[in-house]
Amino acid sequence: MGLVFKADSELRKDAKRIKEIIENKVDYINSLTAEEIQQLAQKQFPELLQKKEKEVQEEADFIREIIEEHNRTGRFDGKVHTRFPPEPNGWLHIGHAYSINRNYNFAFEYRGKFNLRFDDTNPLTEEEEFVESIIKDVLWLGVDYEDRLLFASDYFDQLYEYAVQLVRKGLAYVDDSSVEEIREMRGTITEHGQESPYRNRPIEENLDLFERMKNGEFKNGEKVLRAKIDMSHPNMLMRDPIIYRILHASHHRTGDKWCIYPMYDWAHGLEDSIEGITHSNCTLEFEVHRPLYDWYIDQLEDEEGNPIHHSQQTEFAKMNLSYMVLSKRNMRMLVEGGYVNGWDDPRMLTIAGMRRRGYTPEAIRNFSLAINFTKREKLIDMSILEHYIREDLDKRCPRVMSVLNPLKLVITNYPEDKEEVFSVPNHPSDKSMGTREVKFTRNLFIEKEDFMEDPPDDYYRLSPGKEVRLKYAYFIKYEDTIKDEITGEIKEIHCTYDSETKGGESPDGRKVQGTIHWLSADNALKVEVRQYDRLYTKENPMDTEEGKEFKDYLNPDSINIIESYVEPFLKEKESGSRSQFERNGYYVIDIEDSSKENLVFNRIITLRDSWGKK
């Protein structure tokens, strides 16, 4: 304020003149069109147009609101403890990554904890192999469960004790009915169920029978333990749900200790309770299970007779991606039908597949956090995922030259035995990535598609009569095309170079429209390149037309293996290392099939291409 006053008094005498000048300027500005203002700004004040550092926006989703509400009311004493509870019976995919990342992020943001817990309650379908692959995947994603690698099977004793408690309270009974009988008596969505004839067995008898179930006195399917709730409940799950079934099967962790195993609804909420989970987030199909989840927990008490910890279950919608199917069933068909090469095929959006494809955990995380938890079903456009992948790769990948589909180019006025070495930057904007040396010789390779005999007007690259820049090297001018006399196929292109343009700049200020990449034919390294593309050609392959199935929408060009050339130093890179092949895309050295003798690159993703699209 003081400053304004001072200026005001000093300038008062000129006030009239200043007012006039300002008015003129305002009139002038008002006379401009929006486009003119924009052009002026871009020319004279580009810094004004720089985007402001974005304020870190608080992620907002409905589960966060629930957490905030709990924090306000003190329901969990301000604690946040989430978990990811996979069943070890399959491979994790990007949908799981979404859930893992977001659940982990809740814990991270609220300084809480995150558990990895295997929900291993069904020995018939679960295998140790999946435990290992899931742990590997979760760690790769970069989430930290500290020392909380947990297993539901570790709680089997406690779960059994809780069940005994329920029986003692008269809230559970042993039922001798067969699967069919139980199914029949359950009723339907619109009809009430009927009570089992065993429903009113005395507590002592139930206790005895349940213990004998545990001791292995009965065969599979002979008896089950059921909760006594309400056979006419509109929610089918509340019609005396099964708590334990008899399964004489060996468990991957508990061996043959148990022959009764808890059902999902019984086990899951109690696992959450035992671990002190505050926010148990799961997918929408479990919404109807919540009343049962709550009911079980509400009936039980600890040794002192206090209610047991009650987590809040909240359901969110699964994530679906366009041009992909993420269901376990569909993925299994792809693998078993041989449409892809295993669960870690780089075309699969399994975590293992993405790791092999070269996607980064950071990109997957950014993507996951961008797609909020909601309750509405979604089919996310693949381009959103691709955006986050490119965004991360652009920052981190050193640039390198490659020639995917080679065309020989001879610089006719360049001496046969001459060899030059150019020092070129590894990244156009990140100087800290340093430089490397690239050899230049008379015989080169360029990309087939960088030459056209009869190009359209807006073709920037090499063509008869055109001069282009070989990136980091020289300007070259077209001279001649050598063709196979019989087939007419283009064998090589002859050009001349301008020695004055070393490094790619012309001293006379002459400009070229196109810049193309190249490789010295005498020094290039031959490698295998796997050009991957989307697996499906249809946005939603599950939305099948009459008489078609998902297979009909598989992209026949989802993989294309070619022999290509790259800069020789890549031989020294480790598998899994990523580069941008300039103008071609991002590539990673395959972690399975690549070797020093036969380098194999996977195309992670193409560059955006505003020319190719036209």
Add this chain to the structure above:
RNA sequence: AGUCCCAUGGUGUAGCCUGGAAACACUCCGGACUUUGAAUCCGGUACCGGGAGUUCAAAUCUCCCUGGGACUACCA
């Protein structure tokens, strides 16, 4: 058919509780810049499922309708 859930540009989300000129990201279309037709930067097109009601004012509150989804495994 019973219970429950959902509905904002092309896609994904914010805004709804606490009514007041619908915002962000991606895609798309233009433009600036460019030794990657990349990146970066600027601009543009385009949205509240429908109908009543309450109100000065409704994406927001109320009611009805429509559309989509979940649930009838000794799976999770």
